[in-house]
Amino acid sequence: MDFLIFKAPMLMVQASLDGILLGILFALIAYGMALQWGVMNIINIAQGDLVILGGYIAYTIYLWGIHPAWGVIISPIIMFFVGWALYKLVINKVVDRDLFISILATFGIAIVFQQLMNFIFGADVVVAQSEYGTTMLFDNSVTLPNSKIFSAFISVLYAVALVIYMKKSRLGRAIRATAQNARAAKILGVDTEKVYAATFGINAALCGIAGALISITLTLHPYVGLPYTVRSFMIVIVAGLGNLPAVAVSGMGLGLFEEFADYILGTEFRIGAVFMLLVLILVYRRFKLSKKREYLK
Amino acid sequence: MIKQKDLILYSGLIILGLAAPYLFSAFKVQLTYLCVLIVLAMTWNLQGGEMGYNTFGNILFYGLGMYLTASVQVGMFFPLAEWTESGGEKTFVHTTAQYFQGIGVGLLVSAIVPAIIAGAIGYAILGLRGHYFAICTLGLGIAAGEIAGGIEIIGAGQGFTTPPFPAEIVDTEARGKFFYFLSFALLVGTFIFVKYIYGSRFRLILNAIRDNEDKAEAMGIQTMKYKIVGWMCSAFFCGLAGGIMGGLIGYIDSTDVAFDGREMGVFMVLMAILGGKGTLWGPVIGATLFHFFKEGLWTLILGWQYVALGVLIVVIVVYFPEGLMGWLREKYPERFGEVIDEKDRKAQVELK
Numbered sequence: 001m002d003f004l005i006f007k008a009p010m011l012m013v014q015a016s017l018d019g020i021l022l023g024i025l026f027a028l029i030a031y032g033m034a035l036q037w038g039v040m041n042i043i044n045i046a047q048g049d050l051v052i053l054g055g056y057i058a059y060t061i062y063l064w065g066i067h068p069a070w071g072v073i074i075s076p077i078i079m080f081f082v083g084w085a086l087y088k089l090v091i092n093k094v095v096d097r098d099l100f101i102s103i104l105a106t107f108g109i110a111i112v113f114q115q116l117m118n119f120i121f122g123a124d125v126v127v128a129q130s131e132y133g134t135t136m137l138f139d140n141s142v143t144l145p146n147s148k149i150f151s152a153f154i155s156v157l158y159a160v161a162l163v164i165y166m167k168k169s170r171l172g173r174a175i176r177a178t179a180q181n182a183r184a185a186k187i188l189g190v191d192t193e194k195v196y197a198a199t200f201g202i203n204a205a206l207c208g209i210a211g212a213l214i215s216i217t218l219t220l221h222p223y224v225g226l227p228y229t230v231r232s233f234m235i236v237i238v239a240g241l242g243n244l245p246a247v248a249v250s251g252m253g254l255g256l257f258e259e260f261a262d263y264i265l266g267t268e269f270r271i272g273a274v275f276m277l278l279v280l281i282l283v284y285r286r287f288k289l290s291k292k293r294e295y296l297k
Numbered sequence: 298m299i300k301q302k303d304l305i306l307y308s309g310l311i312i313l314g315l316a317a318p319y320l321f322s323a324f325k326v327q328l329t330y331l332c333v334l335i336v337l338a339m340t341w342n343l344q345g346g347e348m349g350y351n352t353f354g355n356i357l358f359y360g361l362g363m364y365l366t367a368s369v370q371v372g373m374f375f376p377l378a379e380w381t382e383s384g385g386e387k388t389f390v391h392t393t394a395q396y397f398q399g400i401g402v403g404l405l406v407s408a409i410v411p412a413i414i415a416g417a418i419g420y421a422i423l424g425l426r427g428h429y430f431a432i433c434t435l436g437l438g439i440a441a442g443e444i445a446g447g448i449e450i451i452g453a454g455q456g457f458t459t460p461p462f463p464a465e466i467v468d469t470e471a472r473g474k475f476f477y478f479l480s481f482a483l484l485v486g487t488f489i490f491v492k493y494i495y496g497s498r499f500r501l502i503l504n505a506i507r508d509n510e511d512k513a514e515a516m517g518i519q520t521m522k523y524k525i526v527g528w529m530c531s532a533f534f535c536g537l538a539g540g541i542m543g544g545l546i547g548y549i550d551s552t553d554v555a556f557d558g559r560e561m562g563v564f565m566v567l568m569a570i571l572g573g574k575g576t577l578w579g580p581v582i583g584a585t586l587f588h589f590f591k592e593g594l595w596t597l598i599l600g601w602q603y604v605a606l607g608v609l610i611v612v613i614v615v616y617f618p619e620g621l622m623g624w625l626r627e628k629y630p631e632r633f634g635e636v637i638d639e640k641d642r643k644a645q646v647e648l649k
Binding site: 043090093094097098099100101103104105107108109110111112113114115116119226230233237266268269271272275276278279282283286287290 | 351421422424425427428429431432433435436437439440442443444446447559563566570600601603604606607608609610611614615618
């Protein structure tokens with residue numbers, strides 16, 4: 001283990017830029033998770049697998065000869081209906097129940113998704129070539145794929161659009177009302193069932209966008225969903241529900257952490273570091289709260 | 298004291314267990330699996346069922362036990378690094394005595410070290426509640442697998458070959474029998490231990506923690522102490538189960554065999570829920586049913602087994618969260634010692 005990164009400052013710049021651009025993508029997934037967690041009180045373990053499925057949709061249209069960037073429009077539309085169907089099939093039965101039931105049920109969904117994707121798309125690591133080229137910075141010592149810049153730009157665009165939609169539209173207001181108090185919203189004429197379905201659909205659509213972006217910036221594989229779930233979970237518990245700027249910041253922080261962990265610990269420990277960070281964050285919060293005789297719940 | 302009816306049941310089961318490898322000699326490996334699955338389900342039930350702490354992290358102790366047993370068994374006699382580097386080529390061969398000494402000491406270590414680790418991390422982890430605990434332990438199990446997959450001395454990504462069974466033993470069936478009886482002994486030990494817990498004050502405390510931890514604390518119970526002890530008990534038996542499985546499988550991979558959250562880690566939760574969590578017999582029945590289902594059906598639906606597993610999880614969790622024992626209890630409450638006021642029951646029916 002040689003800490004090359006501390007010897008070459010340009011690597012530091014490289015890792016920081018990579019991390020921030022990646023983090024914006026994570027923040028988009030985490031925003032979806034925060035939305036459904038806040039509205040429906042469900043932790044969706046299948047979140048990462050929805051992301052990967054969205055990525056495979058973009059990859060499929062790439063195989064058909066269409067530029068994979070169109071995936072950021074097509075994939076969320078398909079994923080919205082996937083999310084809607086998933087809600088109608090399973091999620092609506094676990095909404096009001098114990099959170100552990102939703103965790104286990106979505107864990108089951110995650111396994112089904114992984115295996116089906118394995119059948120349909122194969123177990124190979126795939127990537128859709130966007131052919132956007134790369135940008136060279138600082139005398140060619142820092143390389144930045146344009147696809148990463150593109151993905152960060154699209155993520156911000158969609159996030160801003162969604163925030164405006166949630167503020168202004170009728171459905172957005174219904175969703176926010178349901179999040180505040182489902183019963184009161186129901187009494188006042190909000191069709192909460194429809195709101196839940198729409199929320200889950202929007203969450204899946206966000207995953208679809210993130211997946212399409214991942215298909216051009218990173219790689220796809222049927223079994224890499226869970227790390228995305230854990231990353232978004234981590235971002236949400238650090239940022240809190242419904243605090244979008246904090247979600248963005250902690251997403252970038254996580255991206256930075258990962259890139260630096262990659263350089264310092266080595267790539268083989270990257271995923272391990274992510275999961276250990278989750279444990280450490282939870283333990284840290286547990287000790288912080290226990291000083292006030294409170295606990296995480 | 299044990300009632301006469303129970304005595305017949307238990308002695309019958311023990312005789313069946315002892316005779317099983319001779320009766321079904323072709324299925325010895327499956328029977329060993331069954332014993333280990335039951336042990337895992339029963340120990341998971343101590344957390345998930347009795348204490349209300351739904352852990353995905355017991356797989357951590359199982360995997361640790363597996364690596365520890367194999368490492369001790371090799372490391373006692375040969376340099377560990379060279380063994381793993383040769384990747385299972387037989388540069389070193391254990392003699393019969395060395396093999397059994399090694400596995401004996403290895404199992405001892407694999408029981409004690411996970412229990413100590415559970416105690417050490419318990420204070421930090423068990424302070425979390427509800428779904429935070431579930432997710433945290435899920436992260437812990439997967440992190441362990443990923444980290445073990447990066448450590449060179451225990452084989453890293455290419456895996457770790459456990460010592461082969463000594464070739465000097467002429468009896469070809471001996472290996473299967475050895476591991477079966479080892480796992481059966483573990484099963485009996487675990488069952489006796491869990492049954493002892495079920496009759497003790499300890500279980501009542503665990504139940505109090507499950508039902509309302511704040512109230513339990515207000516009653517003067519040091520909940521953290523009992524939570525840690527409960528987790529240490531689980532870790533002890535999970536470690537042993539892992540050690541036996543490592544020897545049986547003969548090859549340890551970090552994420553697919555040892556810290557196998559996708560299979561064992563989910564199985565133990567599923568089996569306990571299928572049978573009915575919070576009961577003594579529930580996990581036993583659940584594990585047995587699940588194992589029969591798995592072995593019987595998985596060959597028929599080859600390739601689709603994980604899809605079937607996922608669907609099974611969703612169906613069980615969504616529609617039968619109380620499990621088999623819970624369903625029986627609702628159907629025949631008298632058998633479970635619940636007294637039901639007939640009038641009250643009828644009145645409730647009329648109200649509907």
